[in-house]
Amino acid sequence: MNPLYWLDPWEPSPTVVIAIGVAALLFVRGQHKARVTLARRLSFWFGLGALYIALHTRLDYFFEHEFFMHRAQHLVLHHLGPFFIALSYPGAALRAGIPFAWRQRFVRPALAARPVRIALDVVMHPVVAVTLFVGLIYxxxxxxIHFVAMLDWRLYRVMNWSMVIDGLLFWWLVLDPRPAPPARLAPGKRVLVVIAAIPPQIVLGAFIFFTSHELYPIYSICGRAFTWLSPMRDQQIGGLLLWIPGSMMSVIGALLALRHWMRLSARGRLQRTQPKRGRARAAQQEQQQDKPLRT
Known part of the structure; x- marks a missing residue:
């Protein structure tokens, strides 16, 4: 079989193509101006490629017809892909990839708008961030809800995109290597945030694994991709994917956040200024950084 067969989308989506394409284009344009290291480039492309594969390939058929494959898809969309994108810290490169005139006319006013700032302050609050990260999984x-989402293609796509967006916001918050400010959370709080997300994932994964009856009959109703795999075994594997790999990704995130904390402490970069003043200073620094990037 031709390997390119698997890259053919099961259900074509212009939204996926445009979103992935725009992110790739901006990163290509800005990676040299922002001086992105090779390791960060590899991390970004791996994460972006993982999102594309999980959203827009032939594998989507299996994601819709096996519970454990569905959990593997969401492991990529909510954990793996956003994790590596955030690990590459691509903000400067993506910003540099936007033409300077567009940044001045559209991007900066949009980010400075009060509704946008309030929305970001809410979703990036540590309690809200953990609640959303775990709550969306539940x-x-x-x-x-799962039954309806797997039947309605529109709700199915809302489900997948909600996992991607929330994953990007959460891991961006946790893996930010900068001190606070300009980062939203102090390094110690980032460690606590990601640790708080571990127990609920373990509990839900264990519940699905040990449940003695079929929780998601939609896969039996619509037909399973792997007829040799029993519904209960399929459910158990799906529970394990949430229980072990999902929790381990959070553990790795906590270790990286701890590493950033120790690195900043060793370099004496743990700022003790007031948050509002610090954020104002960070905003001024970003404005100054935009000037030499003008093309």
Whole structure:
């Protein structure tokens, strides 16, 4: 079989193509101006490629017809892909990839708008961030909601995109290597945030694994991709994917956040200024950084 067959989308989506394409174009344009290291480039392309494969290839058929494959898809969309994108810290490169006139006319006013700032302050609050990160997993795995989401293609795409967006916001918050400010959270709080997300994932994964009846009959109703795999075995594997790999990704995130904390402490970069003043100073620095990037 031709390997390119697997790159053919099961259900073509212009939204996926445009979103991935724009991110790739901006990163290519800005990576040299922002002086992105090779390791960060590899991390970004791996994460972006993982998102594309999980959203827009032939594998989507299996994601829709096996529960454990569905959990593997969400492991990529919510954990793996956003994790590596955030690990590459691509903000400067993506910003540099936007033409200077567009940044001045569209991007900066949009980010400075009060509704946008309030929304970011809310979703990036540590309690809200953890609640959303774990809550979305629980929400989409509620049996009645999961049943409808797997039948309605529109809700199915909302489910997948909500996992991608939330994953990017969460890991961007946790893996930010900068001191606070300009980062939103102090290094110690980043460690606590990601650690707080571990127990709920373990509990839900263990519940799915040990449940003695079928929680998600939609896969039996619509037909399974792997007829040799029993519904209960499929469910158990899916529970294990949430229980072990999902939790391990959070452990790795906590270790990286701890590493950033120790590095900043060793370099004496743990700022003790007031948050509002620090953020104002960080905003001024970003404005100054935009000037030499003008093309």
């Amino acid at each position: 929400f989409w795995l509620l049996s009645p």
